[in-house]
Amino acid sequence: MANETWQQSSHSDFVRGAFYGLAAVSIWAAFIVVSRLGVRTSLTPWDVAAIRFGTAGLLLLPYLMKRGLALDRLGWIGLAAISVGCGAPMVLLVNAGLLFAPAAHGGAGTCHFATECNRIGEALSVCAAMALDHGAVQSQKHGSVRWAQLIP
Numbered sequence: 001m002a003n004e005t006w007q008q009s010s011h012s013d014f015v016r017g018a019f020y021g022l023a024a025v026s027i028w029a030a031f032i033v034v035s036r037l038g039v040r041t042s043l044t045p046w047d048v049a050a051i052r053f054g055t056a057g058l059l060l061l062p063y064l065m066k067r068g069l070a071l072d073r074l075g076w077i078g079l080a081a082i083s084v085g086c087g088a089p090m091v092l093l094v095n096a097g098l099l100f101a102p103a104a105h106g107g108a109g110t111c112h113f114a115t116e117c118n119r120i121g122e123a124l125s126v127c128a129a130m131a132l133d134h135g136a137v138q139s140q141k142h143g144s145v146r147w148a149q150l151i152p
């Protein structure tokens with residue numbers, strides 16, 4: 001009986017995980033294809049970025065109103081690092097690159113470019129923390145960035 005419950009739970013977890021994985025791949029693939037289509041027509045990279053962040057902002061506004069910006073956990077420096085690393089600079093540069101490259105090249109390069117933008121954002125946030133004498137450092141744990149205050 002307990003074994004059947006475990007198998008059923010395992011099966012539903014697998015189906016849910018597969019669904020989320022397919023959704024993530026579909027969203028990233030659509031981002032590249034739609035961005036390429038947009039910049040090849042009358043839209044500029046600025047227009048495509050505005051549509052992307054405007055739509056995401058409207059969809060996440062109820063969550064933001066309920067939960068806030070997580071300033072208590074990230075602080076302004078962490079929020080700036082996320083904005084620089086995964087925000088408008090990355091999207092604008094990817095869209096500008098899609099003016100000259102096909103979508104297949106953009107799909108191959110976007111993951112690497114997102115990683116590099118994230119590294120730049122992390123480096124800027126550490127430099128800003130040192131300049132502000134906050135002493136914030138980063139440590140990697142399971143691929144996510146966690147901040148720790150060393151100097152009060």
